[in-house]
Amino acid sequence: MKLVVLSADRTLASGYAANLGDSFLTDALVQALSEEGATVEAVDFGGRRREGYGARRSVSGFSGLARTIGSADAVVIGGGTLLQDDVGGRVGGLPRLMAVTSLLGWLLRTPVVFFGVGCDPVHRRVPRSLLRAALWRRRVWARDEQSMQRCSGLGVAAASLSLGSDVSLLLADEIAAMRGGDGPNHGVVALAKADSEGLTHPAVLEAVARWGSLVFVQMFQDESVGDASTLSRPARNGFARVTDGLSWREAAAVVAGADVVIASRMHALYLALMAGTPAIPVGDLAKVRSFAREFGLSEPMEAADAMKSDPRVGDSAALDVAVARACTALRELMDVLRSSVRS
Known part of the structure; x- marks a missing residue:
């Protein structure tokens, strides 16, 4: 099974990750999915990542994203706070990327899921509409209970929404x-x-x-x-x-x-x-x-x-609970992906 991971991680011109938290999350998810037997590529809209700093697939523009999604058996969007209005008074940023990715998934018949994602309060109409479109009929594992409630407010049906955990916890050991x-x-x-x-x-x-x-x-x-x-x-x-x-x-x-x-x-x-x-x-x-x-x-x-x-x-007890929740969510994710690919 070939999976594409899409996150907020991107590479600077220097070859280093712009945001170490996003790089951490992306590597944690790629490693966990690989250990489950999948072939995994992580998308990067930035420069070329330095050797030994986490392999990435460089993607440029709408057509590049479409080719990448079309070549995969499924797309996993996660982790981090990807469901947020991150561009202030402008239109674009993460809400647009989430909506475009989900739309391409429908057009190319490639399953798309959201895993371990955080959701911040989103008040502006256009970003909120884009996120609602992105999440329409998608399977979602929210990072925490507050994010779960906000995803529900964005229209995610209860049957499609589960409580996950922060993806980084998959590397707790x-x-x-x-x-x-x-x-x-x-x-x-x-x-x-x-x-x-x-x-x-x-x-x-x-x-x-x-x-x-x-x-x-x-x-x-x-x-x-x-x-x-x-x-x-x-x-x-x-x-x-x-x-x-x-x-x-x-x-x-x-x-x-x-x-x-x-x-x-x-x-x-x-x-x-x-x-x-x-x-x-x-x-x-x-x-x-x-x-x-x-x-x-x-x-x-x-x-x-x-x-x-x-x-x-x-x-430490709360950490153990959160790690166990992350591992349970990963097993659920793999069951959903295997079922989606077979169908």
Whole structure:
């Protein structure tokens, strides 16, 4: 069975992943499906991925996407928060990509499913209509209960909607094996650029005094608009290192060896959870609040406050439940795909 995975992952001109969280999710899904016996290709609308950083199939434009979908037995869209209005006042982005992919699936008679996807609140009429069209009569495994409720609000029938989990949890054993493996004591900060902007030099110095040194891990590492691009110069100078050009596994090793992770980036928090690294969530995103509640972390706060707060280790029992849910969802997915291909 030949499967195509479509996600938000894309490659920069430098050959590195733009978003390490998306790269992590995509590799986790590709690996899990491959271990189930499928031949899997992951779509990339960006540049050519560096050797050893996760193989991708470069696709350009509508015709390239159509050829890729037409060559597959099925398309798996996942994971991450793919059901969101990600382009502000414009039309396009993820809602258009989801709708076009689903439409091509119908036209080319290629089954399309959504697996481990998050769904943010979507209020604008056109993006909401595009997502409703994308999800029409599609099988969906939502990442969490809030996403499940929002998918239902977008018209997904109860019989077609299941509770899954974050796709990254399919690699929980690999991440757990990295614990404590990155040298001297240090703290990790992994903030989205909107949260980095409010980080002050005194707050950084206070955290350095507490944790020994700080590494800023850019989960979004596009040169011009990366996560560290909004740091003030004094705040940036307080970090021992600001990462750039990492693979997600290299970032995972830094997180797993840390004493604390202060993050608004969702998959820095997931890496900390799986590695058993104490964490402090930051920001006001709905998905980060849901994560904090599910895994017993403090309520998300402002970045400057987080630098002087006490971290918590995520709830291991809740993690076990979430991992089991991810594995169950994967088995259900494979049953659906095998049935769809046979029919």
